[in-house]
Amino acid sequence: MTPRAVIVGPPGAGKTSVGTALAEHLGVPFLDTDAKIVADQGRSIGDIFTTDGEPTFRAIEEQAVADALVNHDGILALGGGAVLSAATRERLAEHRVVLLTVGLAEGFRRTGMSTARPLLAGVNPRATFKALLDERMPIYREVAAVEVATDDLDVQGVVKEVLAHLAG
Numbered sequence: 001m002t003p004r005a006v007i008v009g010p011p012g013a014g015k016t017s018v019g020t021a022l023a024e025h026l027g028v029p030f031l032d033t034d035a036k037i038v039a040d041q042g043r044s045i046g047d048i049f050t051t052d053g054e055p056t057f058r059a060i061e062e063q064a065v066a067d068a069l070v071n072h073d074g075i076l077a078l079g080g081g082a083v084l085s086a087a088t089r090e091r092l093a094e095h096r097v098v099l100l101t102v103g104l105a106e107g108f109r110r111t112g113m114s115t116a117r118p119l120l121a122g123v124n125p126r127a128t129f130k131a132l133l134d135e136r137m138p139i140y141r142e143v144a145a146v147e148v149a150t151d152d153l154d155v156q157g158v159v160k161e162v163l164a165h166l167a168g
């Protein structure tokens with residue numbers, strides 16, 4: 001088994017929303033590694049960060065991604081920071097990876113209302129978001145064969161773009 005496509009990108013790019021809609025359109029299962037980790041651990045990602053720290057979360061995430069890459073047959077969405085693992089990047093080289101991008105203003109607008117993202121929960125979440133984009137964009141681009149900018153598209157519009165790329 002192998003995923004039809006693996007979706008990566010920063011928080012708020014729409015990995016979960018687009019992945020769900022894309023899987024529905026294709027009639028295949030959808031798996032989100034964030035949701036899988038929460039279900040397996042029986043606690044929120046915020047709780048894991050607070051109780052055990054980010055490195056423990058990243059280790060759990062690396063294993064969850066490795067499992068999903070061999071066991072999941074549909075659309076797979078990764079957590080926003082999953083690509084920070086060199087082992088995960090190596091594994092992704094064998095897969096069809098789609099990068100969803102979002103700019104600072106729109107990404108911050110989409111994530112700003114939520115307290116569910118521990119990395120963006122600090123005193124200056126906008127600056128944190130900018131630093132995250134600056135650090136990660138080259139890493140996302142390193143693993144992805146396809147890139148779709150989502151700022152000016154609704155979820156169905158992004159799904160359409162992704163489908164066009166996957167068909168081509």
Ligand SMILES: Nc1ncnc2c1ncn2[C@@H]1O[C@H](COP(=O)(O)OP(=O)(O)OP(=O)(O)O)[C@@H](O)[C@H]1O
Pocket residue numbers: 009010011012013014015016017018034079080110111117150151153154155158
């Ligand atoms: N193309 C879009 N246009 C408008 N709103 C969007 C779009 N994509 C996602 N959203 C909204 O932005 C918010 C974040 O989307 P989503 O949870 O899918 O992002 P994500 O990439 O999975 O983020 P995370 O890395 O935190 O899991 C949601 O409220 C969602 O409805």
Ligand SMILES: O=C(O)C1=C[C@@H](O)[C@@H](O)[C@H](O)C1
Pocket residue numbers: 010011034045078079080081082116117118119
């Ligand atoms: O960008 C990140 O590092 C994260 C994004 C989310 O998907 C979660 O995996 C977690 O909040 C960390």
Ligand SMILES: [Mg+2]
Pocket residue numbers: 015016017032034077
């Ligand atoms: Mg998500």
